[in-house]
Amino acid sequence: MANSSGSSKAPDWSAGTPTIEGGRSAQAMHPAWLDFVRFCEKLRHGDIERLKIQDGLPVLAELTTKKVKFG
Helix, strand or coil: CCCCCCCCCCCCHHHCCCECCCCCEHHHCCHHHHHHHHHHHHHCCCCEEEEEEECCEEEEEEECCCCCCCC
């Protein structure tokens, strides 16, 4: 998925205020959603087994800690 500049690179959240779908700025997002987005950026690759949402906000994510496949 491309960001507003047309590239598929994840936005640099420390460099300013990227926009999200619908043209709203990231500052308009709830801090819990911003934390979740930053968490996903740091994760870069992996599985979130379960994401718990309460009152429309992310409150807990469970990760797969280890998966081993041979052959």
